[in-house]
Each structure stands twice: as structure tokens, then as C-alpha cells.
Amino acid sequence: MQALIIFDVNTGSDDVKYGLQNMGYHSAWIDIKTDITYNLPSNTVWKPDSELSVALKDIKSIINELNNRGKNIILLRCIVVSAHPWEGEPGTRS
Numbered sequence: 594m595q596a597l598i599i600f601d602v603n604t605g606s607d608d609v610k611y612g613l614q615n616m617g618y619h620s621a622w623i624d625i626k627t628d629i630t631y632n633l634p635s636n637t638v639w640k641p642d643s644e645l646s647v648a649l650k651d652i653k654s655i656i657n658e659l660n661n662r663g664k665n666i667i668l669l670r671c672i673v674v675s676a677h678p679w680e681g682e683p684g685t686r687s
Contacts, residue, residue, distance in 0.1 A: 595676035596648035596651045597639045602671040605659060606636055609666065612655035613638045621686070641678045648673045 598618070602609055610620065611639060618638035623630050633639065649671065656666050 594644060595599075595639060595641050596643040596645050596673055597637065597676035598648050598652055598673050599637045599672040600633075600652060600669065600687055601636060602656070603665075603667040603669055605664050605666040608640060608659055608664065609652065610636070612659065613652060616640075616651055616655070629683050631681045632686045645673045645675065 598613070600606075600609065614620065618632075618640045620638055621630050621632045622639065626650060643651075652673075653668065656668055659666055
């Protein structure tokens with residue numbers, strides 16, 4: 594399953610995203626049929642071969658780890674959904 598995480602935090606969004614990327618999450622994907630890169634919104638990441646419940650645990654774990662290093666990040670809202678099938682607009686990298 595491909596897990597897509599969409600999240601809002603009170604602060605440190607880039608830190609959370611960077612932490613998730615270090616765990617194998619991506620901020621874009623390439624359509625292999627068209628070779629088009631689809632850039633996700635700034636508070637969205639996806640990971641191939643991840644269960645939805647694991648993805649939710651991953652973001653909570655990253656936030657906990659960052660908070661243990663002195664951050665004060667609160668997960669305001671989060672949804673984890675299957676990223677397949679999908680349709681999209683490529684957008685530009687932000």
C-alpha cells in the first residue's frame with residue numbers, strides 16, 4: 594500500500610517533513626508512464642509499501658523525537674490515506 598500523509602502542525606513543518614523524508618517518505622512522485630513529476634503540497638508526503646497505521650505512527654514518532662530535542666511541535670490535524678489510485682496536477686516545487 595502507498596501511504597499519503599497530509600498534516601498541519603503549529604510550528605516546525607519543515608522539520609517534520611525532513612524527518613519523514615529521512616524515513617523514506619517523498620514530497621513528489623514520478624509517473625513512470627509519462628515521466629511527469631508530481632510535486633505534493635508542502636505539508637504532504639507519501640511512502641510506497643507502508644501501512645496506513647504505520648505511517649500515522651511514523652509522523653507521531655518524528656514529532657516526539659523533535660520535541661525531545663527541544664522543539665514544541667503540536668500535531669494539529671493529520672490524515673493518512675492510500676495514495677493509489679490517484680489523479681493530479683504536477684505543480685511546481687515549493
